[in-house]
Amino acid sequence: MECRINARELAPGVFCLTDRMGMHMTLLCGAAQALLIDTGYGFDDLNAAVRQITSLPLRVINTHGHHDHACGNDLFSQVELAAAELPICADYVVSQRERVWRQARERGVDLADWHQEDYLRRGCGTLRALTCDRMDLGGLTAHFLESPGHTPGSLAVYVPERRLLMTGDDWNPTTWLFFPEAEGIACLRRSILRLLALDFDWVLPAHDARLWPRHVLQTFYDATSPEQLRAHAVPASGMYPGKRVMLIHPQPGHSLYYDADKAEPEPPDMSAPKAP
Ligand SMILES: [Zn+2]
Numbered sequence: 001m002e003c004r005i006n007a008r009e010l011a012p013g014v015f016c017l018t019d020r021m022g023m024h025m026t027l028l029c030g031a032a033q034a035l036l037i038d039t040g041y042g043f044d045d046l047n048a049a050v051r052q053i054t055s056l057p058l059r060v061i062n063t064h065g066h067h068d069h070a071c072g073n074d075l076f077s078q079v080e081l082a083a084a085e086l087p088i089c090a091d092y093v094v095s096q097r098e099r100v101w102r103q104a105r106e107r108g109v110d111l112a113d114w115h116q117e118d119y120l121r122r123g124c125g126t127l128r129a130l131t132c133d134r135m136d137l138g139g140l141t142a143h144f145l146e147s148p149g150h151t152p153g154s155l156a157v158y159v160p161e162r163r164l165l166m167t168g169d170d171w172n173p174t175t176w177l178f179f180p181e182a183e184g185i186a187c188l189r190r191s192i193l194r195l196l197a198l199d200f201d202w203v204l205p206a207h208d209a210r211l212w213p214r215h216v217l218q219t220f221y222d223a224t225s226p227e228q229l230r231a232h233a234v235p236a237s238g239m240y241p242g243k244r245v246m247l248i249h250p251q252p253g254h255s256l257y258y259d260a261d262k263a264e265p266e267p268p269d270m271s272a273p274k275a276p
Helices: 046-054 084-096 097-106 115-122 185-196 215-222 226-232
Strands: 008-009 012-019 024-029 034-037 058-061 079-081 128-129 134-136 141-148 155-159 164-170 174-177 202-205 247-248 255-260
Touching: 008 046, 012 046, 024 046, 034 084, 079 084, 084 097, 084 128, 097 115, 141 185, 155 185, 185 215, 226 247
Parallel strands: 034 058, 058 079, 079 128, 164 202, 174 255
Antiparallel strands: 008 012, 012 024, 024 034, 134 141, 141 155, 155 164, 247 255
16 A cells, blocks of 8 residues: 655644545644544545654544445544444445445545455444543644534534634534435534534635635535525436435535535414415
């Protein structure tokens, strides 16, 4: 396994690591320990990439259990994630590897350092339920916030010293909320509203390695109210077999795909004439 990870320091002690599939992980380096957030598709020696940046004691978490965040878990001695995500991670990381391999080939990703069977037989690593709500890294603190939405146990990570909020997959420029384990749009909006109560300036999502200004999250919240969904959402066919997926653009160039059958029930129509 080679290491073709690109590392960039986005803010002091905040590194974005991008694997050969284009998936982003975040490494937080304090004065006393380091924290790796997500492990990507697992084609690259992520441990080596981390060790090129820091020799501090390392803890590793997954924002949630999907395979694009966790296929590299087995490169580390253990990985912590919300208890609700343990079965999701164990399932996705094993069941999706063949699909990941196929996608990598279709995209022309160089896999010359891999034998297919070696990649497919890898497990999900040693998973542990995350039991703390923060880690003091020394001058940097990672706060873990339960943010059900994209999955039931999704975590956001807040670093007050950098005025930074990491949203995992709960908010991306393209947000997906239609997998069987996804919560409804109302649940995601409640999580976003709780996050908006925090004092931050920057948002770092999992699938886009730019620091976004805080207002993108407020705009997302405002543009996905039941009224806005009724007025602007359109069907998005073919996103997931058997699901009635709808699409709305919270702002130009941004998308939310959600499961319409998990959407908020419509409030009663108060304008309807009352029966005598
Ligand atoms: Zn995900």
